[in-house]
Amino acid sequence: MNAIELNKISKKRENFFLEDIDxxxxxxxxxxxxxxxGAGKSTIIKIIMDVIKADNGEVLLFGEPHDKHMLRENIGIVYDNLYMYEDLTLKQIKKSVAPFYRNWDEKAYESYIEKFKLPDNKKLKHFSKGMTMKASLILALSHAPRLIIMDEPTSGLDPLVRRDLLGIIRDLMIDEQKTVFFSSHITTDLDNLADYIVFIYNGKIVFQKDIEEIKQTFHIVKGHKNDLSDNVKSKLVSWEHTDELFTGLLEGSSAAVDKNENILIEEPTLEDIMYYKTKERS
Ligand SMILES: Nc1ncnc2c1ncn2[C@@H]1O[C@H](COP(=O)(O)OP(=O)(O)OP(=O)(O)O)[C@@H](O)[C@H]1O
Structure with missing residues:
Protein backbone atom coordinates (compact mmCIF):
# COMPACT_ATOMS: atom_id res chain seq x y z
CA MET A 1 0.00 0.00 0.00
CA ASN A 2 1.19 3.53 -0.69
CA ALA A 3 0.97 5.95 2.23
CA ILE A 4 0.98 8.87 -0.20
CA GLU A 5 0.16 8.92 -3.87
CA LEU A 6 0.19 12.06 -6.00
CA ASN A 7 -1.19 11.78 -9.51
CA LYS A 8 -0.48 14.51 -12.05
CA ILE A 9 -0.37 17.30 -9.48
CA SER A 10 0.25 20.80 -10.86
CA LYS A 11 0.46 24.11 -9.07
CA LYS A 12 1.37 27.49 -10.48
CA ARG A 13 2.82 30.20 -8.28
CA GLU A 14 4.21 33.58 -9.25
CA ASN A 15 7.59 32.44 -10.54
CA PHE A 16 7.31 28.75 -9.99
CA PHE A 17 5.48 25.84 -11.55
CA LEU A 18 4.98 22.35 -10.14
CA GLU A 19 4.36 20.27 -13.20
CA ASP A 20 2.61 16.89 -13.46
CA ILE A 21 3.98 15.51 -10.21
CA ASP A 22 3.53 11.74 -9.85
CA GLY A 38 13.26 26.51 -3.75
CA ALA A 39 12.85 23.18 -5.58
CA GLY A 40 9.26 22.74 -4.37
CA LYS A 41 9.54 20.41 -1.37
CA SER A 42 7.51 22.53 1.07
CA THR A 43 4.90 23.28 -1.59
CA ILE A 44 4.37 19.55 -2.17
CA ILE A 45 4.18 18.87 1.58
CA LYS A 46 1.56 21.63 1.92
CA ILE A 47 -0.47 20.07 -0.92
CA ILE A 48 -0.24 16.65 0.77
CA MET A 49 -1.42 18.23 4.06
CA ASP A 50 -4.24 20.09 2.27
CA VAL A 51 -2.85 23.43 3.47
CA ILE A 52 -2.83 24.63 -0.13
CA LYS A 53 -4.83 23.24 -3.06
CA ALA A 54 -3.26 21.94 -6.24
CA ASP A 55 -4.54 23.44 -9.51
CA ASN A 56 -4.90 19.95 -10.97
CA GLY A 57 -4.33 16.33 -10.03
CA GLU A 58 -5.18 13.94 -7.25
CA VAL A 59 -3.79 13.31 -3.73
CA LEU A 60 -4.43 9.91 -2.14
CA LEU A 61 -3.50 9.10 1.47
CA PHE A 62 -3.54 5.37 2.20
CA GLY A 63 -5.58 5.01 -0.99
CA GLU A 64 -8.22 7.58 -0.06
CA PRO A 65 -8.79 11.18 -1.09
CA HIS A 66 -8.21 14.06 1.32
CA ASP A 67 -10.47 14.26 4.30
CA LYS A 68 -9.82 16.32 7.45
CA HIS A 69 -10.40 13.47 9.88
CA MET A 70 -8.08 11.10 8.02
CA LEU A 71 -5.38 13.78 7.83
CA ARG A 72 -5.53 14.57 11.53
CA GLU A 73 -5.61 11.02 12.80
CA ASN A 74 -3.21 9.35 10.39
CA ILE A 75 -0.53 11.94 9.78
CA GLY A 76 1.91 13.41 12.26
CA ILE A 77 3.61 16.48 10.87
CA VAL A 78 6.91 17.63 12.30
CA TYR A 79 8.19 21.07 11.46
CA ASP A 80 9.52 24.19 12.99
CA ASN A 81 6.24 25.82 14.10
CA LEU A 82 6.21 25.46 17.88
CA TYR A 83 7.80 28.90 18.31
CA MET A 84 4.20 30.18 18.13
CA TYR A 85 3.66 28.70 21.58
CA GLU A 86 6.85 29.89 23.24
CA ASP A 87 5.06 31.09 26.38
CA LEU A 88 3.59 27.65 27.02
CA THR A 89 5.18 24.51 28.41
CA LEU A 90 5.09 21.29 26.38
CA LYS A 91 2.69 19.88 28.98
CA GLN A 92 0.28 22.79 28.40
CA ILE A 93 0.46 22.37 24.64
CA LYS A 94 -0.13 18.64 25.02
CA LYS A 95 -3.23 19.29 27.18
CA SER A 96 -4.72 21.51 24.51
CA VAL A 97 -3.99 19.27 21.50
CA ALA A 98 -4.57 15.78 22.95
CA PRO A 99 -8.42 15.99 23.05
CA PHE A 100 -8.47 16.48 19.28
CA TYR A 101 -7.08 13.00 18.67
CA ARG A 102 -9.07 9.83 19.07
CA ASN A 103 -5.90 7.75 19.40
CA TRP A 104 -3.95 10.03 21.73
CA ASP A 105 -1.67 7.77 23.77
CA GLU A 106 -0.70 9.39 27.08
CA LYS A 107 1.65 6.52 28.01
CA ALA A 108 3.50 6.92 24.71
CA TYR A 109 3.77 10.69 25.32
CA GLU A 110 5.30 10.07 28.74
CA SER A 111 7.71 7.45 27.50
CA TYR A 112 8.92 9.76 24.68
CA ILE A 113 9.41 12.59 27.20
CA GLU A 114 11.62 10.26 29.18
CA LYS A 115 13.40 8.80 26.18
CA PHE A 116 14.14 12.22 24.60
CA LYS A 117 14.98 13.68 28.05
CA LEU A 118 12.74 16.75 27.60
CA PRO A 119 11.49 18.81 30.56
CA ASP A 120 7.79 19.19 29.76
CA ASN A 121 7.19 21.77 32.51
CA LYS A 122 9.59 24.35 31.06
CA LYS A 123 8.37 27.13 28.72
CA LEU A 124 9.26 26.50 25.11
CA LYS A 125 11.11 29.80 24.88
CA HIS A 126 13.76 28.19 27.08
CA PHE A 127 14.14 25.22 24.69
CA SER A 128 17.00 25.00 22.21
CA LYS A 129 16.15 24.43 18.52
CA GLY A 130 16.92 20.74 18.86
CA MET A 131 14.69 20.41 21.93
CA THR A 132 11.87 22.21 20.10
CA MET A 133 12.18 19.82 17.17
CA LYS A 134 12.05 16.84 19.55
CA ALA A 135 8.96 18.37 21.20
CA SER A 136 7.30 18.63 17.79
CA LEU A 137 8.21 15.00 17.11
CA ILE A 138 6.73 13.87 20.46
CA LEU A 139 3.44 15.66 19.78
CA ALA A 140 3.30 14.06 16.33
CA LEU A 141 4.12 10.56 17.58
CA SER A 142 1.80 10.53 20.59
CA HIS A 143 -1.36 10.31 18.51
CA ALA A 144 -0.06 7.13 16.87
CA PRO A 145 -0.11 8.31 13.24
CA ARG A 146 0.48 5.85 10.41
CA LEU A 147 2.62 8.39 8.58
CA ILE A 148 5.07 10.99 9.86
CA ILE A 149 5.93 13.88 7.59
CA MET A 150 8.98 15.92 8.51
CA ASP A 151 9.69 19.16 6.70
CA GLU A 152 13.39 19.99 7.04
CA PRO A 153 13.54 18.68 10.63
CA THR A 154 17.31 18.99 10.85
CA SER A 155 17.77 22.42 9.31
CA GLY A 156 19.49 24.81 11.67
CA LEU A 157 20.53 22.06 14.11
CA ASP A 158 24.17 21.53 15.00
CA PRO A 159 25.78 18.24 13.85
CA LEU A 160 25.54 16.56 17.27
CA VAL A 161 21.86 17.36 17.78
CA ARG A 162 21.17 16.35 14.16
CA ARG A 163 22.81 13.01 14.73
CA ASP A 164 20.81 12.54 17.92
CA LEU A 165 17.53 13.30 16.09
CA LEU A 166 18.42 11.00 13.19
CA GLY A 167 19.17 8.23 15.72
CA ILE A 168 15.72 8.73 17.23
CA ILE A 169 14.10 8.40 13.80
CA ARG A 170 16.14 5.25 13.07
CA ASP A 171 15.05 3.71 16.40
CA LEU A 172 11.44 4.50 15.60
CA MET A 173 11.71 2.48 12.44
CA ILE A 174 13.23 -0.48 14.28
CA ASP A 175 10.66 -0.38 17.10
CA GLU A 176 7.50 0.64 15.31
CA GLN A 177 7.84 0.28 11.53
CA LYS A 178 6.45 3.76 10.88
CA THR A 179 6.24 5.40 7.49
CA VAL A 180 8.38 8.51 7.37
CA PHE A 181 8.51 11.13 4.61
CA PHE A 182 11.43 13.39 5.37
CA SER A 183 12.38 16.49 3.38
CA SER A 184 15.88 17.86 3.59
CA HIS A 185 18.39 19.76 1.56
CA ILE A 186 21.10 18.32 3.84
CA THR A 187 21.42 15.07 1.91
CA THR A 188 24.00 13.55 4.27
CA ASP A 189 21.13 13.15 6.77
CA LEU A 190 19.59 10.61 4.45
CA ASP A 191 22.67 8.71 3.24
CA ASN A 192 22.38 6.05 5.93
CA LEU A 193 18.76 6.45 6.86
CA ALA A 194 16.42 6.47 3.87
CA ASP A 195 15.09 3.39 2.05
CA TYR A 196 13.82 5.47 -0.89
CA ILE A 197 14.80 8.85 -2.29
CA VAL A 198 12.65 11.30 -4.21
CA PHE A 199 14.67 14.05 -5.87
CA ILE A 200 12.92 17.25 -6.96
CA TYR A 201 14.42 20.14 -8.88
CA ASN A 202 12.73 23.21 -10.34
CA GLY A 203 9.27 21.85 -9.65
CA LYS A 204 9.88 18.53 -11.41
CA ILE A 205 10.61 15.07 -10.02
CA VAL A 206 14.07 14.11 -11.31
CA PHE A 207 13.85 10.56 -9.96
CA GLN A 208 12.34 8.38 -7.27
CA LYS A 209 14.30 5.22 -6.53
CA ASP A 210 15.22 2.89 -3.71
CA ILE A 211 18.71 3.20 -2.27
CA GLU A 212 19.97 -0.02 -3.92
CA GLU A 213 18.79 1.16 -7.32
CA ILE A 214 20.53 4.49 -6.75
CA LYS A 215 23.78 2.66 -5.93
CA GLN A 216 23.49 0.63 -9.11
CA THR A 217 22.47 3.57 -11.30
CA PHE A 218 24.89 6.34 -10.37
CA HIS A 219 28.71 6.30 -10.33
CA ILE A 220 31.32 8.95 -9.72
CA VAL A 221 33.95 8.83 -12.44
CA LYS A 222 37.39 10.37 -11.90
CA GLY A 223 40.50 10.60 -13.97
CA HIS A 224 43.14 12.68 -15.65
CA LYS A 225 41.78 15.42 -17.88
CA ASN A 226 43.43 13.73 -20.88
CA ASP A 227 41.15 10.75 -20.34
CA LEU A 228 38.02 12.90 -20.57
CA SER A 229 37.39 11.92 -24.18
CA ASP A 230 34.23 12.83 -26.10
CA ASN A 231 33.15 9.24 -25.62
CA VAL A 232 33.51 9.48 -21.81
CA LYS A 233 31.79 12.90 -21.82
CA SER A 234 28.86 11.46 -23.74
CA LYS A 235 28.28 8.98 -20.91
CA LEU A 236 28.35 11.58 -18.11
CA VAL A 237 25.41 13.53 -16.67
CA SER A 238 27.80 16.43 -16.06
CA TRP A 239 31.38 16.88 -14.97
CA GLU A 240 33.94 19.46 -13.82
CA HIS A 241 37.69 19.61 -14.08
CA THR A 242 40.82 21.36 -12.91
CA ASP A 243 43.96 21.68 -15.09
CA GLU A 244 44.80 18.09 -14.21
CA LEU A 245 41.81 16.09 -13.08
CA PHE A 246 38.13 15.65 -13.89
CA THR A 247 35.21 14.32 -11.81
CA GLY A 248 31.79 13.55 -13.22
CA LEU A 249 28.61 11.60 -12.63
CA LEU A 250 27.68 8.61 -14.74
CA GLU A 251 24.07 7.44 -14.92
CA GLY A 252 23.74 3.85 -16.10
CA SER A 253 26.18 0.97 -16.31
CA SER A 254 29.76 1.74 -15.29
CA ALA A 255 30.85 -0.72 -17.99
CA ALA A 256 30.52 2.25 -20.35
CA VAL A 257 33.81 3.72 -19.07
CA ASP A 258 35.59 1.11 -16.98
CA LYS A 259 37.59 -0.28 -19.90
CA ASN A 260 39.92 2.64 -19.37
CA GLU A 261 42.15 1.53 -16.50
CA ASN A 262 43.18 5.12 -15.69
CA ILE A 263 39.61 6.00 -14.82
CA LEU A 264 38.44 5.54 -11.24
CA ILE A 265 34.84 4.60 -10.48
CA GLU A 266 33.43 5.34 -7.02
CA GLU A 267 30.09 5.26 -5.25
CA PRO A 268 28.53 8.73 -5.08
CA THR A 269 26.89 10.31 -2.05
CA LEU A 270 23.39 11.75 -2.46
CA GLU A 271 25.03 15.17 -2.39
CA ASP A 272 27.21 14.21 -5.39
CA ILE A 273 24.12 13.05 -7.28
CA MET A 274 22.17 16.21 -6.46
CA TYR A 275 25.16 18.39 -7.38
CA TYR A 276 25.86 16.85 -10.78
CA LYS A 277 22.20 16.33 -11.69
CA THR A 278 21.41 20.00 -11.04
CA LYS A 279 24.52 21.04 -13.02
CA GLU A 280 23.16 19.03 -15.93
CA ARG A 281 19.93 20.94 -15.85
CA SER A 282 21.14 24.46 -15.08
N1 LIG B 1 3.16 31.69 -0.97
C1 LIG B 1 3.91 31.69 -2.08
N2 LIG B 1 3.60 32.49 -3.14
C2 LIG B 1 4.35 32.51 -4.26
N3 LIG B 1 5.44 31.73 -4.44
C3 LIG B 1 5.80 30.93 -3.44
C4 LIG B 1 5.07 30.84 -2.20
N4 LIG B 1 5.66 29.94 -1.40
C5 LIG B 1 6.74 29.47 -2.09
N5 LIG B 1 6.81 30.05 -3.29
C6 LIG B 1 7.83 29.79 -4.32
O1 LIG B 1 7.72 28.43 -4.71
C7 LIG B 1 9.03 27.89 -4.96
C8 LIG B 1 9.21 26.59 -4.21
O2 LIG B 1 9.27 26.87 -2.81
P1 LIG B 1 9.30 25.71 -1.71
O3 LIG B 1 9.24 26.42 -0.38
O4 LIG B 1 8.27 24.72 -2.03
O5 LIG B 1 10.74 25.10 -1.95
P2 LIG B 1 11.59 24.10 -1.03
O6 LIG B 1 12.10 23.04 -1.93
O7 LIG B 1 10.79 23.69 0.16
O8 LIG B 1 12.80 25.01 -0.60
P3 LIG B 1 13.59 25.16 0.82
O9 LIG B 1 14.54 23.99 0.89
O10 LIG B 1 14.31 26.46 0.63
O11 LIG B 1 12.57 25.21 1.91
C9 LIG B 1 10.04 28.97 -4.62
O12 LIG B 1 10.46 29.57 -5.83
C10 LIG B 1 9.26 29.94 -3.78
O13 LIG B 1 9.73 31.24 -3.99
Missing amino acids: LKIPEGFITGFIGPN
Whole structure:
Protein backbone atom coordinates (compact mmCIF):
# COMPACT_ATOMS: atom_id res chain seq x y z
CA MET A 1 0.00 0.00 0.00
CA ASN A 2 1.19 3.53 -0.69
CA ALA A 3 0.97 5.95 2.23
CA ILE A 4 0.98 8.87 -0.20
CA GLU A 5 0.16 8.92 -3.87
CA LEU A 6 0.19 12.06 -6.00
CA ASN A 7 -1.19 11.78 -9.51
CA LYS A 8 -0.48 14.51 -12.05
CA ILE A 9 -0.37 17.30 -9.48
CA SER A 10 0.25 20.80 -10.86
CA LYS A 11 0.46 24.11 -9.07
CA LYS A 12 1.37 27.49 -10.48
CA ARG A 13 2.82 30.20 -8.28
CA GLU A 14 4.21 33.58 -9.25
CA ASN A 15 7.59 32.44 -10.54
CA PHE A 16 7.31 28.75 -9.99
CA PHE A 17 5.48 25.84 -11.55
CA LEU A 18 4.98 22.35 -10.14
CA GLU A 19 4.36 20.27 -13.20
CA ASP A 20 2.61 16.89 -13.46
CA ILE A 21 3.98 15.51 -10.21
CA ASP A 22 3.53 11.74 -9.85
CA LEU A 23 4.75 10.38 -6.55
CA LYS A 24 4.32 7.15 -4.63
CA ILE A 25 5.50 6.89 -1.02
CA PRO A 26 5.35 3.26 0.17
CA GLU A 27 4.08 2.36 3.62
CA GLY A 28 6.57 1.08 6.23
CA PHE A 29 9.71 2.81 4.93
CA ILE A 30 11.66 6.04 5.25
CA THR A 31 11.52 8.12 2.08
CA GLY A 32 13.87 11.07 1.82
CA PHE A 33 12.66 14.04 -0.19
CA ILE A 34 15.68 15.95 -1.46
CA GLY A 35 16.21 18.97 -3.65
CA PRO A 36 17.96 22.33 -3.45
CA ASN A 37 16.38 25.45 -1.89
CA GLY A 38 13.26 26.51 -3.75
CA ALA A 39 12.85 23.18 -5.58
CA GLY A 40 9.26 22.74 -4.37
CA LYS A 41 9.54 20.41 -1.37
CA SER A 42 7.51 22.53 1.07
CA THR A 43 4.90 23.28 -1.59
CA ILE A 44 4.37 19.55 -2.17
CA ILE A 45 4.18 18.87 1.58
CA LYS A 46 1.56 21.63 1.92
CA ILE A 47 -0.47 20.07 -0.92
CA ILE A 48 -0.24 16.65 0.77
CA MET A 49 -1.42 18.23 4.06
CA ASP A 50 -4.24 20.09 2.27
CA VAL A 51 -2.85 23.43 3.47
CA ILE A 52 -2.83 24.63 -0.13
CA LYS A 53 -4.83 23.24 -3.06
CA ALA A 54 -3.26 21.94 -6.24
CA ASP A 55 -4.54 23.44 -9.51
CA ASN A 56 -4.90 19.95 -10.97
CA GLY A 57 -4.33 16.33 -10.03
CA GLU A 58 -5.18 13.94 -7.25
CA VAL A 59 -3.79 13.31 -3.73
CA LEU A 60 -4.43 9.91 -2.14
CA LEU A 61 -3.50 9.10 1.47
CA PHE A 62 -3.54 5.37 2.20
CA GLY A 63 -5.58 5.01 -0.99
CA GLU A 64 -8.22 7.58 -0.06
CA PRO A 65 -8.79 11.18 -1.09
CA HIS A 66 -8.21 14.06 1.32
CA ASP A 67 -10.47 14.26 4.30
CA LYS A 68 -9.82 16.32 7.45
CA HIS A 69 -10.40 13.47 9.88
CA MET A 70 -8.08 11.10 8.02
CA LEU A 71 -5.38 13.78 7.83
CA ARG A 72 -5.53 14.57 11.53
CA GLU A 73 -5.61 11.02 12.80
CA ASN A 74 -3.21 9.35 10.39
CA ILE A 75 -0.53 11.94 9.78
CA GLY A 76 1.91 13.41 12.26
CA ILE A 77 3.61 16.48 10.87
CA VAL A 78 6.91 17.63 12.30
CA TYR A 79 8.19 21.07 11.46
CA ASP A 80 9.52 24.19 12.99
CA ASN A 81 6.24 25.82 14.10
CA LEU A 82 6.21 25.46 17.88
CA TYR A 83 7.80 28.90 18.31
CA MET A 84 4.20 30.18 18.13
CA TYR A 85 3.66 28.70 21.58
CA GLU A 86 6.85 29.89 23.24
CA ASP A 87 5.06 31.09 26.38
CA LEU A 88 3.59 27.65 27.02
CA THR A 89 5.18 24.51 28.41
CA LEU A 90 5.09 21.29 26.38
CA LYS A 91 2.69 19.88 28.98
CA GLN A 92 0.28 22.79 28.40
CA ILE A 93 0.46 22.37 24.64
CA LYS A 94 -0.13 18.64 25.02
CA LYS A 95 -3.23 19.29 27.18
CA SER A 96 -4.72 21.51 24.51
CA VAL A 97 -3.99 19.27 21.50
CA ALA A 98 -4.57 15.78 22.95
CA PRO A 99 -8.42 15.99 23.05
CA PHE A 100 -8.47 16.48 19.28
CA TYR A 101 -7.08 13.00 18.67
CA ARG A 102 -9.07 9.83 19.07
CA ASN A 103 -5.90 7.75 19.40
CA TRP A 104 -3.95 10.03 21.73
CA ASP A 105 -1.67 7.77 23.77
CA GLU A 106 -0.70 9.39 27.08
CA LYS A 107 1.65 6.52 28.01
CA ALA A 108 3.50 6.92 24.71
CA TYR A 109 3.77 10.69 25.32
CA GLU A 110 5.30 10.07 28.74
CA SER A 111 7.71 7.45 27.50
CA TYR A 112 8.92 9.76 24.68
CA ILE A 113 9.41 12.59 27.20
CA GLU A 114 11.62 10.26 29.18
CA LYS A 115 13.40 8.80 26.18
CA PHE A 116 14.14 12.22 24.60
CA LYS A 117 14.98 13.68 28.05
CA LEU A 118 12.74 16.75 27.60
CA PRO A 119 11.49 18.81 30.56
CA ASP A 120 7.79 19.19 29.76
CA ASN A 121 7.19 21.77 32.51
CA LYS A 122 9.59 24.35 31.06
CA LYS A 123 8.37 27.13 28.72
CA LEU A 124 9.26 26.50 25.11
CA LYS A 125 11.11 29.80 24.88
CA HIS A 126 13.76 28.19 27.08
CA PHE A 127 14.14 25.22 24.69
CA SER A 128 17.00 25.00 22.21
CA LYS A 129 16.15 24.43 18.52
CA GLY A 130 16.92 20.74 18.86
CA MET A 131 14.69 20.41 21.93
CA THR A 132 11.87 22.21 20.10
CA MET A 133 12.18 19.82 17.17
CA LYS A 134 12.05 16.84 19.55
CA ALA A 135 8.96 18.37 21.20
CA SER A 136 7.30 18.63 17.79
CA LEU A 137 8.21 15.00 17.11
CA ILE A 138 6.73 13.87 20.46
CA LEU A 139 3.44 15.66 19.78
CA ALA A 140 3.30 14.06 16.33
CA LEU A 141 4.12 10.56 17.58
CA SER A 142 1.80 10.53 20.59
CA HIS A 143 -1.36 10.31 18.51
CA ALA A 144 -0.06 7.13 16.87
CA PRO A 145 -0.11 8.31 13.24
CA ARG A 146 0.48 5.85 10.41
CA LEU A 147 2.62 8.39 8.58
CA ILE A 148 5.07 10.99 9.86
CA ILE A 149 5.93 13.88 7.59
CA MET A 150 8.98 15.92 8.51
CA ASP A 151 9.69 19.16 6.70
CA GLU A 152 13.39 19.99 7.04
CA PRO A 153 13.54 18.68 10.63
CA THR A 154 17.31 18.99 10.85
CA SER A 155 17.77 22.42 9.31
CA GLY A 156 19.49 24.81 11.67
CA LEU A 157 20.53 22.06 14.11
CA ASP A 158 24.17 21.53 15.00
CA PRO A 159 25.78 18.24 13.85
CA LEU A 160 25.54 16.56 17.27
CA VAL A 161 21.86 17.36 17.78
CA ARG A 162 21.17 16.35 14.16
CA ARG A 163 22.81 13.01 14.73
CA ASP A 164 20.81 12.54 17.92
CA LEU A 165 17.53 13.30 16.09
CA LEU A 166 18.42 11.00 13.19
CA GLY A 167 19.17 8.23 15.72
CA ILE A 168 15.72 8.73 17.23
CA ILE A 169 14.10 8.40 13.80
CA ARG A 170 16.14 5.25 13.07
CA ASP A 171 15.05 3.71 16.40
CA LEU A 172 11.44 4.50 15.60
CA MET A 173 11.71 2.48 12.44
CA ILE A 174 13.23 -0.48 14.28
CA ASP A 175 10.66 -0.38 17.10
CA GLU A 176 7.50 0.64 15.31
CA GLN A 177 7.84 0.28 11.53
CA LYS A 178 6.45 3.76 10.88
CA THR A 179 6.24 5.40 7.49
CA VAL A 180 8.38 8.51 7.37
CA PHE A 181 8.51 11.13 4.61
CA PHE A 182 11.43 13.39 5.37
CA SER A 183 12.38 16.49 3.38
CA SER A 184 15.88 17.86 3.59
CA HIS A 185 18.39 19.76 1.56
CA ILE A 186 21.10 18.32 3.84
CA THR A 187 21.42 15.07 1.91
CA THR A 188 24.00 13.55 4.27
CA ASP A 189 21.13 13.15 6.77
CA LEU A 190 19.59 10.61 4.45
CA ASP A 191 22.67 8.71 3.24
CA ASN A 192 22.38 6.05 5.93
CA LEU A 193 18.76 6.45 6.86
CA ALA A 194 16.42 6.47 3.87
CA ASP A 195 15.09 3.39 2.05
CA TYR A 196 13.82 5.47 -0.89
CA ILE A 197 14.80 8.85 -2.29
CA VAL A 198 12.65 11.30 -4.21
CA PHE A 199 14.67 14.05 -5.87
CA ILE A 200 12.92 17.25 -6.96
CA TYR A 201 14.42 20.14 -8.88
CA ASN A 202 12.73 23.21 -10.34
CA GLY A 203 9.27 21.85 -9.65
CA LYS A 204 9.88 18.53 -11.41
CA ILE A 205 10.61 15.07 -10.02
CA VAL A 206 14.07 14.11 -11.31
CA PHE A 207 13.85 10.56 -9.96
CA GLN A 208 12.34 8.38 -7.27
CA LYS A 209 14.30 5.22 -6.53
CA ASP A 210 15.22 2.89 -3.71
CA ILE A 211 18.71 3.20 -2.27
CA GLU A 212 19.97 -0.02 -3.92
CA GLU A 213 18.79 1.16 -7.32
CA ILE A 214 20.53 4.49 -6.75
CA LYS A 215 23.78 2.66 -5.93
CA GLN A 216 23.49 0.63 -9.11
CA THR A 217 22.47 3.57 -11.30
CA PHE A 218 24.89 6.34 -10.37
CA HIS A 219 28.71 6.30 -10.33
CA ILE A 220 31.32 8.95 -9.72
CA VAL A 221 33.95 8.83 -12.44
CA LYS A 222 37.39 10.37 -11.90
CA GLY A 223 40.50 10.60 -13.97
CA HIS A 224 43.14 12.68 -15.65
CA LYS A 225 41.78 15.42 -17.88
CA ASN A 226 43.43 13.73 -20.88
CA ASP A 227 41.15 10.75 -20.34
CA LEU A 228 38.02 12.90 -20.57
CA SER A 229 37.39 11.92 -24.18
CA ASP A 230 34.23 12.83 -26.10
CA ASN A 231 33.15 9.24 -25.62
CA VAL A 232 33.51 9.48 -21.81
CA LYS A 233 31.79 12.90 -21.82
CA SER A 234 28.86 11.46 -23.74
CA LYS A 235 28.28 8.98 -20.91
CA LEU A 236 28.35 11.58 -18.11
CA VAL A 237 25.41 13.53 -16.67
CA SER A 238 27.80 16.43 -16.06
CA TRP A 239 31.38 16.88 -14.97
CA GLU A 240 33.94 19.46 -13.82
CA HIS A 241 37.69 19.61 -14.08
CA THR A 242 40.82 21.36 -12.91
CA ASP A 243 43.96 21.68 -15.09
CA GLU A 244 44.80 18.09 -14.21
CA LEU A 245 41.81 16.09 -13.08
CA PHE A 246 38.13 15.65 -13.89
CA THR A 247 35.21 14.32 -11.81
CA GLY A 248 31.79 13.55 -13.22
CA LEU A 249 28.61 11.60 -12.63
CA LEU A 250 27.68 8.61 -14.74
CA GLU A 251 24.07 7.44 -14.92
CA GLY A 252 23.74 3.85 -16.10
CA SER A 253 26.18 0.97 -16.31
CA SER A 254 29.76 1.74 -15.29
CA ALA A 255 30.85 -0.72 -17.99
CA ALA A 256 30.52 2.25 -20.35
CA VAL A 257 33.81 3.72 -19.07
CA ASP A 258 35.59 1.11 -16.98
CA LYS A 259 37.59 -0.28 -19.90
CA ASN A 260 39.92 2.64 -19.37
CA GLU A 261 42.15 1.53 -16.50
CA ASN A 262 43.18 5.12 -15.69
CA ILE A 263 39.61 6.00 -14.82
CA LEU A 264 38.44 5.54 -11.24
CA ILE A 265 34.84 4.60 -10.48
CA GLU A 266 33.43 5.34 -7.02
CA GLU A 267 30.09 5.26 -5.25
CA PRO A 268 28.53 8.73 -5.08
CA THR A 269 26.89 10.31 -2.05
CA LEU A 270 23.39 11.75 -2.46
CA GLU A 271 25.03 15.17 -2.39
CA ASP A 272 27.21 14.21 -5.39
CA ILE A 273 24.12 13.05 -7.28
CA MET A 274 22.17 16.21 -6.46
CA TYR A 275 25.16 18.39 -7.38
CA TYR A 276 25.86 16.85 -10.78
CA LYS A 277 22.20 16.33 -11.69
CA THR A 278 21.41 20.00 -11.04
CA LYS A 279 24.52 21.04 -13.02
CA GLU A 280 23.16 19.03 -15.93
CA ARG A 281 19.93 20.94 -15.85
CA SER A 282 21.14 24.46 -15.08
N1 LIG B 1 3.16 31.69 -0.97
C1 LIG B 1 3.91 31.69 -2.08
N2 LIG B 1 3.60 32.49 -3.14
C2 LIG B 1 4.35 32.51 -4.26
N3 LIG B 1 5.44 31.73 -4.44
C3 LIG B 1 5.80 30.93 -3.44
C4 LIG B 1 5.07 30.84 -2.20
N4 LIG B 1 5.66 29.94 -1.40
C5 LIG B 1 6.74 29.47 -2.09
N5 LIG B 1 6.81 30.05 -3.29
C6 LIG B 1 7.83 29.79 -4.32
O1 LIG B 1 7.72 28.43 -4.71
C7 LIG B 1 9.03 27.89 -4.96
C8 LIG B 1 9.21 26.59 -4.21
O2 LIG B 1 9.27 26.87 -2.81
P1 LIG B 1 9.30 25.71 -1.71
O3 LIG B 1 9.24 26.42 -0.38
O4 LIG B 1 8.27 24.72 -2.03
O5 LIG B 1 10.74 25.10 -1.95
P2 LIG B 1 11.59 24.10 -1.03
O6 LIG B 1 12.10 23.04 -1.93
O7 LIG B 1 10.79 23.69 0.16
O8 LIG B 1 12.80 25.01 -0.60
P3 LIG B 1 13.59 25.16 0.82
O9 LIG B 1 14.54 23.99 0.89
O10 LIG B 1 14.31 26.46 0.63
O11 LIG B 1 12.57 25.21 1.91
C9 LIG B 1 10.04 28.97 -4.62
O12 LIG B 1 10.46 29.57 -5.83
C10 LIG B 1 9.26 29.94 -3.78
O13 LIG B 1 9.73 31.24 -3.99
